[in-house]
Amino acid sequence: xxxxxxxxxxxxxxxxxxxxxxxxxxxxxxxxxxxxxxxxxxxxxxxxxxxxxxxxxxxxxxxxxxxxxxxxxxxxxxxxxxxxxxxxxxxxxxxxxxxxxxxxxxxxxxxxxxxxxxxxxxxxxxxxxxxxxxxxxxxxxxxxxxxxxxxxxxxxxxxxxxxxxxxxxxxxxxxxxxxxxxxxxxxxxxxxxxxxxxxxxxxxxxxxxxxxxxxxxxxxxxxxxxxxxxxxxxxxxxxxxxxxxxxxxxxxxxxxxx
Amino acid sequence: xxxxxxxxxxxxxxxxxxxxxxxxxxxxxxxxxxxxxxxxxxxxxxxxxxxxxxxxxxxxxxxxxxxxxxxxxxxxxxxxxxxxxxxxxxxxxxxxxxxxxxxxxxxxxxxxxxxxxxxxxxxxxxxxxxxxxxxxxxxxxxxxxxxxxxxxxxxxxxxxxxxxxxxxxxxxxxxxxxxxxxxxxxxxxxxxxxxxxxxxxxxxxxxxxxxxxxxxxxxxxxxxxxxxxxxxxxxxxxxxxxxxxxxxxxxxxxxxxxxxxxxxxxxxxxxxxxxxxxxxxxxxxxxxxxxxxxxxxxxxxxxxxxxxxxxxxxxxxxxxxxxxxxxxxxxxxxxxxxxxxxxxxxxxxxxxxxxxxxxxxxxxxxxxxxxxxxxxxxxxxxxxxxxxxxxxxxxxxxxxxxxxxxxxxxxxxxxxxxxxxxxxxxxxxxxxxxxxxxxxxxxxxxxxxxxxxxxxxxxxxxxxxxxxxxxxxxxxxxxxxxxxxxxxxxxxxxxxxxxxxxxxxxxxxxxxxxxxxxxxxxxx
Numbered sequence: 068x069x070x071x072x073x074x075x076x077x078x079x080x081x082x083x084x085x086x087x088x089x090x091x092x093x094x095x096x097x098x099x100x101x102x103x104x105x106x107x108x109x110x111x112x113x114x115x116x117x118x119x120x121x122x123x124x125x126x127x128x129x130x131x132x133x134x135x136x137x138x139x140x141x142x143x144x145x146x147x148x149x150x151x152x153x154x155x156x157x158x159x160x161x162x163x164x165x166x167x168x169x170x171x172x173x174x175x176x177x178x179x180x181x182x183x184x185x186x187x188x189x190x191x192x193x194x195x196x197x198x199x200x201x202x203x204x205x206x207x208x209x210x211x212x213x214x215x216x217x218x219x220x221x222x223x224x225x226x227x228x229x230x231x232x233x234x235x236x237x238x239x240x241x242x243x244x245x246x247x248x249x250x251x252x253x254x255x256x257x258x259x260x261x262x263x264x265x266x267x268x269x270x271x272x273x274x275x276x277x278x279x280x281x282x283x284x285x286x287x288x289x290x291x292x293x294x295x296x297x298x299x300x301x302x303x304x305x306x307x308x309x310x311x312x313x314x315x316x317x318x319x320x321x322x323x324x325x
Numbered sequence: 326x327x328x329x330x331x332x333x334x335x336x337x338x339x340x341x342x343x344x345x346x347x348x349x350x351x352x353x354x355x356x357x358x359x360x361x362x363x364x365x366x367x368x369x370x371x372x373x374x375x376x377x378x379x380x381x382x383x384x385x386x387x388x389x390x391x392x393x394x395x396x397x398x399x400x401x402x403x404x405x406x407x408x409x410x411x412x413x414x415x416x417x418x419x420x421x422x423x424x425x426x427x428x429x430x431x432x433x434x435x436x437x438x439x440x441x442x443x444x445x446x447x448x449x450x451x452x453x454x455x456x457x458x459x460x461x462x463x464x465x466x467x468x469x470x471x472x473x474x475x476x477x478x479x480x481x482x483x484x485x486x487x488x489x490x491x492x493x494x495x496x497x498x499x500x501x502x503x504x505x506x507x508x509x510x511x512x513x514x515x516x517x518x519x520x521x522x523x524x525x526x527x528x529x530x531x532x533x534x535x536x537x538x539x540x541x542x543x544x545x546x547x548x549x550x551x552x553x554x555x556x557x558x559x560x561x562x563x564x565x566x567x568x569x570x571x572x573x574x575x576x577x578x579x580x581x582x583x584x585x586x587x588x589x590x591x592x593x594x595x596x597x598x599x600x601x602x603x604x605x606x607x608x609x610x611x612x613x614x615x616x617x618x619x620x621x622x623x624x625x626x627x628x629x630x631x632x633x634x635x636x637x638x639x640x641x642x643x644x645x646x647x648x649x650x651x652x653x654x655x656x657x658x659x660x661x662x663x664x665x666x667x668x669x670x671x672x673x674x675x676x677x678x679x680x681x682x683x684x685x686x687x688x689x690x691x692x693x694x695x696x697x698x699x700x701x702x703x704x705x706x707x708x709x710x711x712x713x714x715x716x717x718x719x720x721x722x723x724x725x726x727x728x729x730x731x732x733x734x735x736x737x738x739x740x741x742x743x744x745x746x747x748x749x750x751x752x753x754x755x756x757x758x759x760x761x762x763x764x765x766x767x768x769x770x771x772x773x774x775x776x777x778x779x780x781x782x783x784x785x786x787x788x789x790x791x792x793x794x795x796x797x798x799x800x801x802x803x804x805x806x807x808x809x810x811x812x813x814x815x816x817x818x819x820x821x822x823x824x825x826x827x828x829x830x831x832x833x834x835x836x837x838x839x840x841x842x843x844x845x846x847x848x849x
Contacts, residue, residue, distance in 0.1 A: 126695060149698040162333065162690055164340035169332075177329035177697050 077102045077227050077258035078123065083132035085118055085282075092118040093282040096132075100258045102226070105249060107273030108262035109309055115282035116262040117157060120229050123260070124154040137226055150178065153220035157231040159212045161204035167191065167215050168200040174219040182222060194218045194244070209236035217245060221252065228252060230261040234268050246272055270305035278312055285312045327699055330707040337711055701841040709769055717762045763830045770836035 078100040085093045093115040100106040108116045121127045123134055125141045125148060134141040136148045165173060168187060175182045191197040194214040199207065204215060213236055220228055233249070234242050249272060253259050263269050269276060270290060277287040286293050286308075294303050297311055694704050 124696060126692070146698040146700070149696060154696055156692065158692075160690060160693055162336075162693065164336050165333075169336060173329055173332055176332050177327075177699070 075102055076100065077137055078106075078260060079133075079135040079138075080119070080123070081133045081135070083119065083122065083134065084130045085115070085122055085127070086130050091282045093122075093279075096279070096282070096284050098277050098284070098287050100227070100260050102258045103253050103256045104275065105253050105259045105261065105273045107269040107276040108260070108279060109264075109266055109269055109276055109305070110262070110279035111313065113281075114279040116279055117231055118282075119279075120154070120231050120260065120262060121156075123229060124149065124152055126154075151226040152229060153223055153225040153227070154229045155213075155216045155220055155231065155233070157235070159209070159216055161207075161212060161215070163203070163205040165204055166201050167196055167204050167207070170204055170215060170219055171222055174222050178223050180223060186222070190218045190222060193248075195240075210238055210241050213237055214241060214244070217248065221248065224255075225257060227258045227260065230259065232263055233261050234263055234265050242268065266306045266309055267304065276305065278309055280313050280316050285316060327703050329697065330699070330703055334707060334710055705837060705841050709766065713762065713765050713769055717765050721761060763833045767833040767836055770833065770840045774836065774840045 076099040080099065081097050083093055083096040084091065092113075096115070096119065098106075108119065110116045118127065122129050123136070123141060125134075125145045128142070137151055139147055141148045161170060162173070168191075171182075171187045171190065174180070187200075188197060191200055194217065196211060196214055196218065199211065204212065207215065213233070217230075217233075220230075228249075230249075233245055237245060246268070249259055249261070261269070261273070273290075275287070275289050276293070278285040278293075286296070288296075290305055290308065291301070293308055294301065297308060299308060299311060691708070694707070697704070
């Protein structure tokens with residue numbers, strides 16, 4: 068299993084297998100994320116990225132393997148894990164009858180956080196949402212919702228942030244803001260696990276990446292190490308690396324079939 | 326309760342109150358009041374030669390027959406609302422559905438036409454005829470007219486697109502609401518103080534109580550409700566002859582549906598081009614069925630979409646109707662007491678439909694809730710709190726109303742509601758009050774349990790629709806309301822009611838647990 072060597076692992080996925088019917092969504096997947104690390108998962112549609120993230124928060128049952136958050140099994144200690152993990156899904160569904168401000172209030176109450184109005188204001192100011200504080204969250208645009216959910220996650224100061232498609236729907240300014248906030252949270256010791264289709268952004272933000280295809284681990288590690296392993300030049304992008312791995316996999320599958 | 330969930334419930338409560346002050350809700354209430362008011366008006370002037378004929382059994386019985394037919398028809402029309410299907414938009418003459426104002430205008434036109442026809446019928450046909458058959462139609466039309474008026478008010482407002490008209494629209498609806506309420510209270514008080522009148526008007530009251538909500542809720546499962554309505558009304562009017570006629574018609578209709586569904590099963594979707602050309606066809610080439618009439622097309626489309634569900638609904642409704650035939654043969658004895666529990670059951674059913682609460686609406690929010698570090702029982706309580714509370718309160722209100730209209734507590738309006746409730750609790754009737762929360766909780770658990778289970782397993786819309794009917798029939802009638810209500814009423818004694826309450830509580834608790842397990846394991 069690949070690990071973040073220097074720091075302690077806050078997320079450990081060991082031989083995760085998840086099937087939908089007879090189809091494997093994820094098969095025998097292992098990786099770990101260290102505290103203070105930004106870890107990215109890249110993959111094609113249906114590769115199993117979102118399934119992995121949802122399993123990690125305990126939203127879907129798994130068939131085999133173990134999932135540990137801060138050393139505790141997600142399914143044996145669901146409440147503790149949920150207390151420590153902030154998950155921001157790809158499909159953002161706010162409570163339709165709560166305003167942006169009330170979402171922050173709700174988060175504070177749900178996770179038993181002592182917070183003040185000033186703290187809410189500062190957070191919303193940082194996320195450029197202060198002027199929308201009294202607006203119903205359901206009326207916000209996708210990008211603003213993304214920022215609101217991120218604000219709620221940051222309010223909790225969790226040990227792990229799991230972010231599914233963090234950059235989708237954001238304008239360039241928003242992307243810059245989220246990147247900055249992710250790095251800041253990582254510096255504060257939060258383990259961050261993100262998955263995205265936007266490979267250049269993953270390359271820019273993440274220290275290590277996992278490349279998934281058809282539910283299986285194609286490669287996992289630092290991008291420069293992966294380049295070296297694949298025999299790619301130093302200036303090869305994550306996109307080139309990704310296609311190199313996926314095409315090699317497809318060729319291998321074809322050979323097996325023949 | 327966990328503070329966050331308490332916060333959420335408080336906010337949701339505020340939102341529900343805000344929702345209540347919406348044009349849609351108010352116009353529905355207006356429609357109910359106008360509908361009720363129309364019938365009360367008819368009763369009030371019952372001494373008039375023409376109107377006195379309306380309240381004769383010979384007139385009222387055919388009403389039952391028309392209620393089943395029209396409720397069935399309404400079900401097809403109601404089920405047609407499918408905004409995504411551009412072919413259907415061509416059918417209703419709108420072109421691709423992208424303009425709500427156009428749709429509203431069309432609905433307004435339809436309701437206006439319906440009102441116009443009703444009034445025409447009232448003025449031209451009804452007045453000159455002594456035929457009970459026609460008079461019963463008139464009676465039905467009067468009940469419908471209130472609904473149409475409410476609909477008109479609503480659609481008139483909605484067709485005004487400009488923002489400046491919003492206030493005017495709201496005022497119009499509020500005015501109607503206030504007028505309807507005042508009128509109904511006035512006429513009710515006046516009528517109920519006349520002692521002998523109460524006994525005389527019991528059939529009419531039954532009619533109002535059972536028929537009006539059916540108008541309101543735009544039921545999509547008309548055959549089932551129509552059968553229940555017919556059964557209940559048939560029992561209330563102590564008749565069995567019309568029940569048998571209705572059953573025979575139901576079976577005939579069932580056969581027709583089956584044969585038609587077999588034919589349509591092989592059919593393909595009609596193309597948009599065909600619709601714009603005004604031709605509606607089913608079936609592949611060589612096996613084509615051309616349906617030109619829009620109403621027939623609508624019926625065919627409904628059957629094609631959900632043949633199994635429709636047949637299931639019909640069979641179930643026939644079963645329930647059949648169940649009441651022997652009951653209606655008895656004119657006295659313990660079965661008489663079934664009226665009230667059954668009325669509650671029927672109303673409970675309609676009210677659930679009216680509230681229309683199930684987890685599917687909140688699936689996205691459920692996803693958020695499941696991320697919280699909270700125990701399942703807290704989440705479940707939070708999800709079910711408002712729907713169960715509102716349902717129970719409404720059912721209690723309905724029950725008090727029914728009991729208030731009943732001859733044994735005829736001083737409801739004179740003594741005041743609190744005195745009546747005290748009397749009920751003294752006589753043991755109040756114990757049924759305790760049964761209602763348990764029964765409602767069970768109903769919601771079954772309802773959501775089925776939805777959660779069906780959501781994953783059944784892929785096609787037809788299967789889901791079938792599942793919905795399964796849920797309605799099994800969940801509410803089969804598992805919760807009727808057995809408990811019947812047990813309570815049959816024994817009509819405190820131990821009997823207590824045992825029913827205990828049984829229902831056990832069922833509710835077991836189902837709660839089961840719902841939580843499914844809820845937690847569900848892939849959302």
